[in-house]
Amino acid sequence: MTDTTAGGVSRTVTRLADGRELIYFDEGPAAAPRPPDTRPLPPSRPSVELRHDVLHDEWVTVTTHRNTRTFLPDAAACPLCPSRDGRRSEIPADDYDVVVFENRFPSFAASPEAASPETRPSPVDGEPLFARRPGDGRCEVVCFSSDHTASLGSLPPRRIRTVIEAWADRTAELSALPGVQQVFCFENRGEEIGVTLHHPHGQIYAYPFVPPRSRQVLASLERAAGRDLFGEVLAAERRAGTRIVVDGEHWTAFVPAAARWPVQLHLYxxxxxxxxxxxDEDERAELAELYPALLRACDAYYDDDAPLPYVAGWHQAPRGAHDTYRLHLQLFSIRRAPGRLKFLAGSESGMAAWINDVAPEQVAERLREVVHKDG
Ligand SMILES: [Zn+2]
Structure with a gap:
């Protein structure tokens, strides 16, 4: 099935051999029909449960399926490269622009057998304090390019635009799934972040609960009843100017006043x-130019010729908070100096109380310097 999204992108939905959904986002008219996935994959049966931490009032996801054997014929082969020369990957086509598919080892997945009240799991060890429920969400992988050696920052605006269309499409569709509370599009980049696949890709988590960080924000928005808190933060940053990195026509990039990481960048x-x-159209167009420029600036932040390891997370309104919660990017790096990483130790890991050794204004100054050098 093929249809067209905004930005002249053709969207074709298909299924992998184990039933997972895969969607091609082609620039311009859809490519010729792609070959089907003929790998001998068993049906995908992820096992995910959520356990409630009653003291912190947080849901923790417990997955046990990640230990299942991998069915790739060659462990060294990249599963995100197109299928070529007799080598079969997760993507059956021999080329693609942007492709999205359901993660084979998801942290959340719909569990039809757990949907009815009779089969819903009982509390852990039968103790009512230890609530347990199915991890009914969805996890998807987004391949930004068929070029194994590319990076999001190296891609042309046309391709970034296609990625934006894919994010918009997936957000709309996943938000509508029953039980999904928030859709998070993110990219983990670099071995230091724990990335094992070098192919340029990101992920989308459709959470079956509102994650703790978002709940904190929702609580602040509630306390600020009637005020546009995101708008106020943005206005204050623009008035101050000291942490602004790029002030575009539709977007503003800045280092937040209370940044917690050695390199941190927000984009509103x-x-x-x-x-x-x-x-809208103009916002998507500017973002497609601005976002890769900011990623290149991050790579140039330290004079070390080593791409910056980062987590780039696009935060979107949880269910029911569309009037108050604003879309924004939070990008951060754990590299605190060339060759040195910030470890989350006692205060951060144990107490979630952050200590930052770098002044946010200094980070913004350096980012301004390198983003302008990029032209
Ligand atoms: Zn690859």
Missing amino acids: PRRHVAGFPGL
């Missing part, structure tokens, strides 16, 4: 927009 749309689906 100037207008209140709840998520990718709400961005």
Whole structure:
């Protein structure tokens, strides 16, 4: 099935051999029909459960399927490269622009057998304090390019635009799934972040609960009843100016006043927009230019010729908070100096109380310097 999204992108939905969904996002008209996935994969049966931490009022995900054997014929082969020369990957086509598919080892997945009240899991050890429920969400992988050696920052604006269309499409569709509370599009980049696949890709988590960080924000928004807190933060940063990295026509990039990481960058749309689906044509177009430029600036941040390890997370409004919660990027790196990493030790890991050794204003100054050098 093929249809067209905004930005002239053709979207074709198909299924992998084990039943997982795969979607091609082609620039321009859809490519010729792709070959089916003929790998001998057993049906995908992820096992995911959520356990409630009653003291912190947080859900913790417990997955046990990640130990299942891998069915790739060659462990060294990249599963995100196109299928070529007799080698079969997760993507059956011999080329693609952007492709999204359901993760084979998801942290959340719909569990049809657990949907009815009779089969819902009982509390852990029968103790009512230890609530347990199925991890009914969804996890997807987004391949940004068929080029194994590319990076998101190295891709042309046309391709970034296609990635934005894919994010918007997936956000709209996943948000509509029953039980999904928030959709998070993110990219982990670099071995230091724990990335094992070098192929340029990101992930999408459709959470069956509102994650703790978002709940904190929702609580602040509630306390600020009636005020546009995101708009106020943005206005204050623009007034101060000391931490602004790029002030575009529709987007503003800045280092937050209370940054917690050695390198941290936030990017807000100037207008209140709840998520990718709400961005208009001009906002998408500017983002497609600005985002890769900011990623290149991050890579140039330290004079060390080593790409910056980072987590780039696109935060979107949880279910029911579209009027107050604004779409924004939070990017951070754990590299605190060339060859040195910040470890989350006692205060951060144990207490979630952050100590940052670098002044946010200094980080912004350096980012301004390198983003402008990039032209
Ligand atoms: Zn690859």
